[in-house]
Amino acid sequence: MSGTIPAQKAEALIRRYFQACNDADHQGLVDCFTEDAVHYFPPGLPGAPWRSATAIADGWVWCVKNMESRWTIEKVLASQDGIEAVIEWTHWKTAIGEVLRGDEWYIFNDDITKIREIRAYYASPVNKADSVNRLHDFDYEARGYALQPPSPAPKID
Template sequence: MAISRAQMETRIRNYFAACNQADKEKIMSFFIPEGTHYFPEGSPFGVLRGAQAIAECWVNCVNDIGSYWTVDNFAGDMESRQAVIEWSHFKKKIGQLLRGDEWYRFTEDGLIIEIRAYYAAPTHAGVTEHRIGGFDYAGRGYPLLKPENNSAK
């Protein structure tokens, strides 16, 4: 039985609730054991590999910087078992707010395989390729070079 669009949204919202509660076991229950969470290259987290590493990171963020997350928008595709959300990350102890998007891939029974996070941020001088770190763009078939027939110079 394939996961429905509504089930994906509920799973993501419940995952965020578990993160806000800093409930390590509950956070882990949303992922396959080898789940992966990618971040923009240069972010403080690198790549989180494994449900336990993901859960420990969010528990630490709640405890250390007062993290609280909201799901602000959702779109999901049942056929591909993928969803995308917009979120807000309130870092209450340090007075910051970070906004971004995340792409989710699910198993057929609704566990999270991977999350790819993208932050709302300006580009950085001297950086020629802005990307999420550790993600296999070539292996997933993403373009690596500007197509030759593109009229943009």
């Protein structure tokens, strides 16, 4: 990515990370993170925060295997220096018929080749009674947000 501006490097790394999530690519996920990376979540997720590149990869591969998880990136905003970024995402848990939307704040290493930290914020508290968790009265369709998962989840043995 020589010649790429830092904000573009940050966005490309986030997109590579999400592709690795959707592919349940354990090594691809590990490769996106510093060894000591941390992924923080709102209260309630067992085992959170996930500490280490391997723990993060294990978590997302588990989600694909057990919930047929799929993810879409809705919006990306990266700082000019590329050291931080924020995104909006959708997590499609297709096996259990649940959809979760939220934001994440990213911090990258100095050369923007690895993710050091992710802080996740959900659009709303997870309500198991709702199959789609979303902001009240926000028109996702009119704003161009994904309304379906990007593809079927891969089968994992």
